[in-house]
Amino acid sequence: MPLLAEGVSYTYETGRASGVEAVRDVSVSVDVGDLVVVAGTTGSGKSTLLRLLAGLLVPGGGSITVDGIAPGAREARGAIAIVFQNPETQFFAETLRSDVAFGPRNLRRPDPEGDADRALAAVNLEPAVYGPRSPFGLSGGEARRGAIAGALAMGARYLLLDEPTAGLDAEGRRAVRAALAAERASSGVVVVTHDPAEFLDDASHVIALAGGGVAFSGGVDALYGDPSAYEGAGLALPPIVRVQLLARGRGMSLPEVTLDADAAARALLAARGGSR
Amino acid sequence: MVVFENVGFKYPGARAAALEGVSVSVRPGRLVALLGPNGSGKSTLARLGNALLSPTSGRVTVDGMDTADDGVIWDIRARVGFIQQNPENQIVGTIAEEDVAFGPENLGVSPAEIRVRVDEALEAVGLSGFQRREPHMLSEGQKQRLAIAGALAMRPAYLIADEPTAMLDPVGRSDVLKALRGLRSQGVGVLHVTHHLEDVLDADRVLVLSAGTVAFDGTPGGLVSDPARAIDLGIELPAEVLLADALRHGGVRVPAGYPSAEEIAEALCRS
Numbered sequence: 001m002p003l004l005a006e007g008v009s010y011t012y013e014t015g016r017a018s019g020v021e022a023v024r025d026v027s028v029s030v031d032v033g034d035l036v037v038v039a040g041t042t043g044s045g046k047s048t049l050l051r052l053l054a055g056l057l058v059p060g061g062g063s064i065t066v067d068g069i070a071p072g073a074r075e076a077r078g079a080i081a082i083v084f085q086n087p088e089t090q091f092f093a094e095t096l097r098s099d100v101a102f103g104p105r106n107l108r109r110p111d112p113e114g115d116a117d118r119a120l121a122a123v124n125l126e127p128a129v130y131g132p133r134s135p136f137g138l139s140g141g142e143a144r145r146g147a148i149a150g151a152l153a154m155g156a157r158y159l160l161l162d163e164p165t166a167g168l169d170a171e172g173r174r175a176v177r178a179a180l181a182a183e184r185a186s187s188g189v190v191v192v193t194h195d196p197a198e199f200l201d202d203a204s205h206v207i208a209l210a211g212g213g214v215a216f217s218g219g220v221d222a223l224y225g226d227p228s229a230y231e232g233a234g235l236a237l238p239p240i241v242r243v244q245l246l247a248r249g250r251g252m253s254l255p256e257v258t259l260d261a262d263a264a265a266r267a268l269l270a271a272r273g274g275s276r
Numbered sequence: 277m278v279v280f281e282n283v284g285f286k287y288p289g290a291r292a293a294a295l296e297g298v299s300v301s302v303r304p305g306r307l308v309a310l311l312g313p314n315g316s317g318k319s320t321l322a323r324l325g326n327a328l329l330s331p332t333s334g335r336v337t338v339d340g341m342d343t344a345d346d347g348v349i350w351d352i353r354a355r356v357g358f359i360q361q362n363p364e365n366q367i368v369g370t371i372a373e374e375d376v377a378f379g380p381e382n383l384g385v386s387p388a389e390i391r392v393r394v395d396e397a398l399e400a401v402g403l404s405g406f407q408r409r410e411p412h413m414l415s416e417g418q419k420q421r422l423a424i425a426g427a428l429a430m431r432p433a434y435l436i437a438d439e440p441t442a443m444l445d446p447v448g449r450s451d452v453l454k455a456l457r458g459l460r461s462q463g464v465g466v467l468h469v470t471h472h473l474e475d476v477l478d479a480d481r482v483l484v485l486s487a488g489t490v491a492f493d494g495t496p497g498g499l500v501s502d503p504a505r506a507i508d509l510g511i512e513l514p515a516e517v518l519l520a521d522a523l524r525h526g527g528v529r530v531p532a533g534y535p536s537a538e539e540i541a542e543a544l545c546r547s
Contacts, residue, residue, distance in 0.1 A: 042415040042445045053361035085443075086362070140314035141510040167361060167442040169313040169471050170512035216386030234447065240515035247543035261515045271543055272528070 003030040003053060003071075003080065003158045003188060008063035010048055021064070022048040024212045025062070026142060030158060030188040036181065039196035040209035041234040041264050046192045049209065050160050053190065055084040066158070081156035085163045087147035088135070096120070096138070103154040112153075119153035120146070123179040125173050141172020142168035145179055152183065158184060161191045164196065173198060197238040201259045208233040240264060247271065277339065278325055278356065278465065284333035286421055287546040289540040294487045297334070298483075302434055302465040305386040307456075309476035309496070310469045312485035318469045321485070322438040325467060326356035339433065354383065357427030363419035372414075372422055373407040379430045380381050385398035389459065390429075397425040400462070401455040419450020422456050434465040441475060449475075473499060473511055477534060484509045501534055514538060 005028045011019040021154075023045040030036050030053075040046040051057045052064060055071025066076045093099035109115055117127035123145035130138075135146055144164065149160060150226035164180065165173040178188055180200055191199055194207065206223050208216040210232045215233035218224065222243060223230055227237050237245070244257045244264060252271040258264050285295040295317045302308045306520035309484060312318050323329040324336050327343035338355055341348040369375025376394045385393070398404055398417065401421035411419060420440055429436055435527060437456060441449040453475060460466050468476055473502075476495045484499075490497065491509050499506045499513075501519045506513050520530040520540055530543045 010462040036525075041447055042417065064397060166342075167439065169510065171510065172314055214368065236446065238515060240519050241535035243516060243519060243540045243544075247536060248546055250541065250546070259515055261518035261522055264519050265526060268519075269459050269528070 001065075001067040002034075003064075003066050003123050003190075005029075005049075005053060005059075005062065005064045008049070008059045009056055009061035009066060010045075011060050012048075016248055021210075022147055022212050023052065023059075026207075026209070026212075026214055027062075028205075028207055028217075032157060032188050032193075033184050034184065034188045035184055035199070036188070036190045036207065037196045037199045037203040038190060038192045038207045038209065039194070039233075039235050041194055041232075044209040044233070045211070045212035046194075046209050047162060048212075050082065050162055050190070053140075053158075054080050054160055056082070063245070071181045073195035079156055080158045080160060081154050083148055083159070083164060085149045085166060086136075086176045088140075088143035089116075090150075091116070091135035094134060095132050096135045097127070099135050099164040100129070100146065100150045100153050103150060105237045107154065107205055110126065114170055115155065117243065120147040122152055122183060123149045124175060124182075125149065128241070139172065140168050141175045144168060144172060144176055148176070148179060156187065158190070159187045160192070163191050163194070164191060165193075166195075181207075196235065198259070199239070200238070206230075208235055210234065244268070277304070278467070279332070279337045280321065280324065281336070282334035283321070283331045283336060285317075285318075285324060285329060293332075293488055295331075298488075298490055299334075300483055300487070300490075300493075302365050302467050303354040304465045304481045305460060305463045307460050307466045307468060307476070307478070309469065309479035309482045310467060310485065311482060311509075311511055312477070312491075313471075313474060314424050315487075316485040316486055316510070320488075321431050322358070322436050322467065322469050325434075325436045326358050327352045327371060330357070335492060335499040353478075355431055355433045356364065357430060357432035358425075359423050359427055359435065359437040359440050360419070361442045363416060363443070366423045366426070367411045367419060370410065371407070372403065372409045372411060372425075375411060375422060376425045376429045379426055379507055383430070391513055394425075397428040398422075400428055400458055401425045405522045411437060415448060420448065420452050424452070424459075428459070432464065434444050434467070435459055436467045438469045439471065440468070441470065441472070465484060471512070473506070474514060474534075484530070486510065497533065498531075509531045 009192040011021045013019050066079045069076050097116050102113040104112035104115040115161050120127045165176050168267050208231035216229040254267050280300050283298045286293040297432045299405050310318050328350050330344045336343040367375050368378050375392050376397050377390050380390045401424050441452050482496050503513050524529050528543050
């Protein structure tokens with residue numbers, strides 16, 4: 001059973017009669033193994049949707065269930081982990097292991113340090129090396145992954161992340177993407193971002209929000225088949241994808257569209273040879 | 277001119293130096309870009325530029341004033357504005373004009389003069405008419421431009437921007453870049469620290485730091501035309517630039533530099 005939002009709406013009270021409708025009639029389904037990318041520009045409602053999915057806000061309309069029960073219910077506790085923007089600013093402990101173990105310790109799990117080490121391994125931070133280190137001496141990418149480990153250590157089945165790669169360099173972003181890809185073996189992952197390009201190769205489903213409503217919802221193939229609604233939401237496909245779509249439009253046969261420059265070049269050169 | 281002369285810096289208790297032997301200067305009206313991976317020393321260099329830090333070796337001077345000289349530290353900070361990554365951390369006012377007025381008020385500038393400076397600064401970053409708006413109601417890009425206006429109201433000769441677009445969506449990012457370009461054309465010397473080469477393709481000079489030393493010193497074009505070198509330096513080139521390079525090696529005549537998707541597709545079909 002998935003993390004399921006059906007026709008969800010949410011209005012922020014502003015003191016005025018009408019309020020501000022931040023999310024309007026949004027549906028999304030997340031299963032273990034999924035990577036759902038929620039894309040949108042500033043103010044599109046994506047962070048509000050994330051909070052609704054996490055049970056931090058209660059929808060004004062529609063319903064949200066986690067494996068069949070309400071996300072705010074006691075039995076649902078621990079099913080969902082949320083990673084806010086710049087989570088590494090929330091480090092407080094002397095060692096990374098103790099920081100990551102804070103969640104499971106609070107939940108009175110039998111082996112919080114073991115939970116921490118498994119979570120660190122899941123984000124490719126070797127526990128024996130990184131566990132004893134100060135969380136404040138890590139590089140940007142290491143710190144971000146350490147903070148994500150803090151959420152994973154709670155044993156959640158659904159992992160929700162707000163801009164997980166913002167502010168990281170190329171190496172740090174690659175490492176975070178790899179950690180999220182590995183995490184899908186045991187969790188459903190939702191990534192909320194204004195810059196979805198780097199996640200398109202991995203996404204199982206893409207939702208583009210605009211003004212609180214759904215502008216596009218579908219798989220990556222459907223997105224590449226007709227990106228007009230997505231682009232209408234103020235989002236742009238990566239130029240490397242557009243090259244391949246333009247080439248297809250001109251009759252070149254490309255079996256798949258990829259963000260990988262070498263793979264794209266090979267396919268384009270082969271298609272070009274074939275068309276002559 | 278902001279001059280870094282053979283600058284080194286070591287954080288107290290750190291084993292390795294954060295910077296070693298770095299020399300660069302920022303002239304009025306010029307844009308110098310500072311690139312490099314996380315932990316390469318970019319932010320440290322930025323902080324040395326307006327005396328938030330003082331070098332442990334070498335010298336940093338601003339129009340001849342040494343940042344190590346405590347007597348001129350406030351003169352230096354009045355000349356060198358500083359913008360950081362997260363706009364939330366640098367806004368103090370409850371409405372936009374109050375926030376922008378904070379700096380000049382502290383300098384004892386007259387209220388009439390402050391009024392002029394605030395309006396000019398907001399206009400320079402494209403926020404005219406936002407005087408009475410509450411900062412928390414602004415988008416992230418608008419907040420960052422408000423922070424830039426706050427620095428501008430001090431009438432700085434130089435602006436150091438430490439990853440000013442890192443937290444912004446594409447619209448906010450392009451607005452902030454436009455605001456920074458506007459400053460350069462008005463004669464402000466800008467030092468722009470960033471991960472994104474695309475942000476600084478029109479820079480007058482690009483410096484790439486690696487583990488605290490200068491690994492590349494040249495122009496943006498020098499990096500774009502040599503993708504292998506850029507990757508070695510930890511600079512991420514956009515995938516389409518790498519694609520263009522791979523296609524060129526495969527015999528496709530793709531235009532040099534930063535070709536658009538249309539130009540690449542065109543080259544593929546033509547040749």
